[in-house]
Amino acid sequence: AQSVTQPDIHITVSEGASLELRCNYSYGATPYLFWYVQSPGQGLQLLLKYFSGDTLVQGIKGFEAEFKRSQSSFNLRKPSVHWSDAAEYFCAVGARAAGNKLTFGGGTRVLVKP
Amino acid sequence: NAGVTQTPKFQVLKTGQSMTLQCAQDMNHEYMSWYRQDPGMGLRLIHYSVGAGITDQGEVPNGYNVSRSTTEDFPLRLLSAAPSQTSVYFCASSPTSPIGGYTFGSGTRLTVV
Numbered sequence: 338a339q340s341v342t343q344p345d346i347h348i349t350v351s352e353g354a355s356l357e358l359r360c361n362y363s364y365g366a367t368p369y370l371f372w373y374v375q376s377p378g379q380g381l382q383l384l385l386k387y388f389s390g391d392t393l394v395q396g397i398k399g400f401e402a403e404f405k406r407s408q409s410s411f412n413l414r415k416p417s418v419h420w421s422d423a424a425e426y427f428c429a430v431g432a433r434a435a436g437n438k439l440t441f442g443g444g445t446r447v448l449v450k451p
Numbered sequence: 452n453a454g455v456t457q458t459p460k461f462q463v464l465k466t467g468q469s470m471t472l473q474c475a476q477d478m479n480h481e482y483m484s485w486y487r488q489d490p491g492m493g494l495r496l497i498h499y500s501v502g503a504g505i506t507d508q509g510e511v512p513n514g515y516n517v518s519r520s521t522t523e524d525f526p527l528r529l530l531s532a533a534p535s536q537t538s539v540y541f542c543a544s545s546p547t548s549p550i551g552g553y554t555f556g557s558g559t560r561l562t563v564v
Contacts, residue, residue: 381553431550438549441493441494
């Protein structure tokens with residue numbers, strides 16, 4: 338069965354500083370990988386997704402993520418954080434062999450200090 | 452564009468009561484899902500539908516029913532509410548599969564007392 342771990346429950350970062358959120362997955366074959374963001378009181382919004390090809394994926398709002406097969410990781414990064422990036426971020430994994438259903442990680446809440 | 456619309460936004464139920472959470476999408480998406488979100492546990496799949504007339508169970512289906520009579524609507528029914536069903540519920544849709552990326556509703560916060 339597929340699984341996703343987000344080791345950091347909370348991260349606090351200063352505005353303008355860089356941000357990296359960790360995501361580790363468990364799945365035997367090449368998975369489909371996603372990052373979603375949830376602003377307070379809102380539903381989730383897709384930031385980016387990885388299916389195959391270039392392991393560095395660009396998303397919306399200036400985010401990027403890198404797929405590293407050897408480390409079973411798909412970490413999300415942003416070079417310079419804005420106050421509006423304060424939100425909860427979810428990594429998810431899916432696979433055709435699992436009926437395309439997504440499994441979500443527990444989430445990482447990001448706080449941005451002025 | 453309305454996207455995915457969930458009603459109500461907030462609800463308080465007494466133990467044993469039943470209710471229906473509504474979900475409607477106007478994007479002609481075939482695939483729809485219901486998730487519950489609990490602190491530290493991410494989102495867990497309750498039920499999903501690959502098209503009108505077809506539904507299936509997800510990871511945590513007990514205590515919930517769904518139906519899909521039209522492409523647009525995918526209501527979630529709580530048969531006899533329990534405090535363990537206190538959660539935030541999200542409906543999501545996708546054109547054909549969640550692999551393509553979901554559009555989420557804004558959620559329903561349910562408290563069972």
